Amino acid sequence: MAATIQINTSLSVSQLAQLFRKQLPPKERARLVVLLQQDENEPTESEKAEQLRLDYKALQKGTLKTRPAGDFLKDL
Numbered sequence: 001m002a003a004t005i006q007i008n009t010s011l012s013v014s015q016l017a018q019l020f021r022k023q024l025p026p027k028e029r030a031r032l033v034v035l036l037q038q039d040e041n042e043p044t045e046s047e048k049a050e051q052l053r054l055d056y057k058a059l060q061k062g063t064l065k066t067r068p069a070g071d072f073l074k075d076l
Helices: 013-023 026-037 045-061 069-075
Strands: none
Touching: 013 026, 045 069
8 A cells, every 4th residue: 555645734743643643544654653763774685695606606606705693694
């Protein structure tokens, strides 16, 4: 489901939040929160998957540089 909000005026953050509460269904609001909280420098899911693929190939060749298991599990 797509939601579209058109804003033609300056709003405070509080006013903007109130507008979203009124116009977006709960599921879309939750999705917006997740998107806003994501770090812009964080790799996307496809970038993470590609890195895992490259790591697997390096592991097969014996050239994989190890990294902490916690980092690896976080990527999964």
